[in-house]
Amino acid sequence: xxxxxKERAEWIYKKMNDIRNxxxxxxxxxxxxxxPGFVHLYAGEEAIATGxxxxxxxxxxxxxxxxxxxHCIAKGCxxxxxxxxxxxxxxxxxxxxxxxxxxxDIDKGMLGANGMVGGGFPIAIGAALRNKYLKTDDVAVCxxxxxxxxEGTFHxxxxxxxxxxxxxxxxxxxxxxxxxxxxxxxxxSKRIADRASAYGIPGETIDGKDLxxxxxxxxxxxxxxxxxxxxxxxxxxxxxNYGHFEGDEQKYxxxxxxxxxxxxxxxxxxxxxxxxxxxxxxxxxADQIEQTSVEDIEHAIKFAEESPIPKPxxxxxxxxxx
Amino acid sequence: xxxxxxxxxxxNEGLDMxxxxxxxxxxxxxxxxxxxxxxxxxxxxxxxxxxxFGVTKGLMPKYxxxxxxxxxxxxxxxxxxxxxxxxxxLRPVPELMFxxxxxxxxxxxxxxGSKMRYMFGGxxxxxxxxxxxxxxxxxxxxxxxxxxYGILASIPGIKVVVPSNPYDAKGLLIAAIEDDxxxxxxxxxxxxxxxxxxxxxYYKVEIGKAKIKREGTDLTIVTIGKMLxxxxxxxxxxxxxxxxxxxxxxxxxxxxxxxxVINSVKKTGRLIIIDEANPHNNTATDIASVVxxxxxxxxxxxxxxxxxxxxxxxxxxxxxxxxxPNADRVIETAAELIDDLKK
Numbered sequence: 001x002x003x004x005x006k007e008r009a010e011w012i013y014k015k016m017n018d019i020r021n022x023x024x025x026x027x028x029x030x031x032x033x034x035x036p037g038f039v040h041l042y043a044g045e046e047a048i049a050t051g052x053x054x055x056x057x058x059x060x061x062x063x064x065x066x067x068x069x070x071h072c073i074a075k076g077c078x079x080x081x082x083x084x085x086x087x088x089x090x091x092x093x094x095x096x097x098x099x100x101x102x103x104x105d106i107d108k109g110m111l112g113a114n115g116m117v118g119g120g121f122p123i124a125i126g127a128a129l130r131n132k133y134l135k136t137d138d139v140a141v142c143x144x145x146x147x148x149x150x151e152g153t154f155h156x157x158x159x160x161x162x163x164x165x166x167x168x169x170x171x172x173x174x175x176x177x178x179x180x181x182x183x184x185x186x187x188x189s190k191r192i193a194d195r196a197s198a199y200g201i202p203g204e205t206i207d208g209k210d211l212x213x214x215x216x217x218x219x220x221x222x223x224x225x226x227x228x229x230x231x232x233x234x235x236x237x238x239x240x241n242y243g244h245f246e247g248d249e250q251k252y253x254x255x256x257x258x259x260x261x262x263x264x265x266x267x268x269x270x271x272x273x274x275x276x277x278x279x280x281x282x283x284x285x286a287d288q289i290e291q292t293s294v295e296d297i298e299h300a301i302k303f304a305e306e307s308p309i310p311k312p313x314x315x316x317x318x319x320x321x322x
Numbered sequence: 323x324x325x326x327x328x329x330x331x332x333x334n335e336g337l338d339m340x341x342x343x344x345x346x347x348x349x350x351x352x353x354x355x356x357x358x359x360x361x362x363x364x365x366x367x368x369x370x371x372x373x374x375f376g377v378t379k380g381l382m383p384k385y386x387x388x389x390x391x392x393x394x395x396x397x398x399x400x401x402x403x404x405x406x407x408x409x410x411x412l413r414p415v416p417e418l419m420f421x422x423x424x425x426x427x428x429x430x431x432x433x434x435g436s437k438m439r440y441m442f443g444g445x446x447x448x449x450x451x452x453x454x455x456x457x458x459x460x461x462x463x464x465x466x467x468x469x470x471y472g473i474l475a476s477i478p479g480i481k482v483v484v485p486s487n488p489y490d491a492k493g494l495l496i497a498a499i500e501d502d503x504x505x506x507x508x509x510x511x512x513x514x515x516x517x518x519x520x521x522x523x524y525y526k527v528e529i530g531k532a533k534i535k536r537e538g539t540d541l542t543i544v545t546i547g548k549m550l551x552x553x554x555x556x557x558x559x560x561x562x563x564x565x566x567x568x569x570x571x572x573x574x575x576x577x578x579x580x581x582x583v584i585n586s587v588k589k590t591g592r593l594i595i596i597d598e599a600n601p602h603n604n605t606a607t608d609i610a611s612v613v614x615x616x617x618x619x620x621x622x623x624x625x626x627x628x629x630x631x632x633x634x635x636x637x638x639x640x641x642x643x644x645x646x647p648n649a650d651r652v653i654e655t656a657a658e659l660i661d662d663l664k665k
């Protein structure tokens with residue numbers, strides 16, 4: 001695995017800021033009623049999407065979750081078009097027909113956020129099967145939550161990835177709750193990564209708030225996948241800053257103890273501090289990135305707000321390939 | 323005279339030719355070769371089964387296990403993997419051993435494969451052909467004998483075809499695999515031994531186009547799959563009484579050929595639809611609704627459906643025969659319309 005370069009550290013810091021600013025703004029705008037439907041925000045989990053996607057190119061595939069904005073941003077989706085999609089506008093990445101839960105950009109290797117919990121597993125192994133069949137060294141990464149770990153697709157897909165040694169990495173974002181239900185209640189195994197041994201693949205639990213921990217674990221797993229050595233399961237312990245969806249009162253969250261400690265940590269300043277200390281990022285550059293990120297998100301909001309709504313006839317378009 | 327082969331062989335040949343033509347075509351399913359990693363079979367490059375009915379026999383030895391992939395018994399896993407492989411450029415042909423297993427993998431079709439193109443604003447293409455089998459008459463009982471093509475046909479974004487004979491089976495399968503959409507290809511398991519003339523070359527049968535199998539002026543009978551043979555028998559018997567039935571093999575259940583059906587009803591004024599699926603919300607119901615709406619003024623009597631009863635498929639042979647629509651039941655139904663004709 002490549003050591004983190006200055007260039008990559010800057011990229012990571014920008015993406016982390018973009019995700020946080022994007023989500024904080026969506027949180028704000030949602031409360032005004034300008035965004036229809038449901039949104040599930042990724043704020044708090046930035047280190048995972050960026051630490052993993054830092055190793056990927058447009059030719060690698062990812063599958064995502066309900067909480068997909070962070071994965072989209074880290075995989076290189078256009079911020080303006082993402083915001084427009086969430087607003088339900090014609091200029092959106094999916095022409096306003098997917099919305100927050102279905103943002104996708106196949107050209108960027110982003111196979112979609114997914115409204116079905118656990119829906120991404122088999123799609124990811126299908127993309128990995130394609131990579132292997134075509135003898136490429138491209139990989140697939142399946143992001144999934146702790147809730148999805150209890151879906152049947154988890155079992156079937158990881159087992160198949162194992163027996164076929166598919167180039168796929170299963171990245172669990174364990175944010176402690178599947179909707180309102182604690183992971184410790186819903187899972188028979190304490191650690192989701194412990195299940196890896198049942199499928200004969202490596203698994204490890206890491207600090208998902210620590211960018212470098214994610215970067216290193218993902219780098220190792222992705223290298224392994226590219227070399228044809230098969231899948232890995234990585235469990236990242238993290239926490240979401242907001243509720244399951246916007247409007248969730250979050251009555252279930254603990255206000256003290258370990259959970260509070262996890263909630264209080266912020267991987268963005270943590271990474272900044274690390275990167276500045278390691279001379280991967282100057283303080284001036286970090287400030288500049290923070291400023292640019294704010295401007296980029298402002299631009300995205302303006303773009304979304306000024307964009308037209310979809311034309312009525314588009315209701316009927318793209319059901320089939322004609 | 324042209325060569326005669328079975329329905330099963332015609333499907334095998336369609337798969338073979340599609341695989342030969344396009345390397346992106348891969349097959350996935352349970353025991354579609356059989357005996358994976360069994361040394362003595364591997365030494366002889368042999369498959370164990372070639373599918374539970376032998377439909378895919380010989381394809382693994384010819385194309386290898388990279389293209390004819392035996393999966394674990396994991397329907398949602400391999401069906402979803404097929405969606406993922408199709409979205410990223412392959413043309414997978416997964417086999418769902420019996421359509422009754424659809425519950426295990428419906429999400430991958432209903433919520434993923436059929437909707438991706440639409441949800442993603444037209445960017446995705448899911449060229450995937452799901453082969454499966456349906457139909458009572460093999461004493462396979464309630465969990466291996468249902469006919470669920472109509473359930474799948476109600477989902478936007480997928481096409482559903484049900485061939486009735488070897489010629490159509492081969493040509494439709496090739497058309498399905500060449501199609502850039504999700505196509506369900508539903509085979510009646512009791513037709514596998516049926517022989518008919520099938521050209522040796524690569525050819526396509528158009529999806530979405532019904533075929534008039536017998537022309538008539540007094541009554542239209544629309545059929546799905548093997549119900550064609552019930553209708554042809556009925557037409558023979560009615561002809562002895564001077565009644566000329568027009569028999570239409572629907573072939574495609576979604577999108578079904580409204581033009582051919584409606585034009586026929588405009589000519590005959592009477593319609594019976596024979597559908598082996600359970601009667602509520604099935605394809606026959608949809609056809610009746612559309613014809614009632616579009617050709618009401620041409621109808622000389624009520625539209626009639628002859629379907630399976632609203633029960634699971636029973637095991638005992640006598641009950642299973644009673645379950646299936648047959649010529650006597652259709653003749654009784656026709657009599658109601660024909661009495662009217664004689665007045």
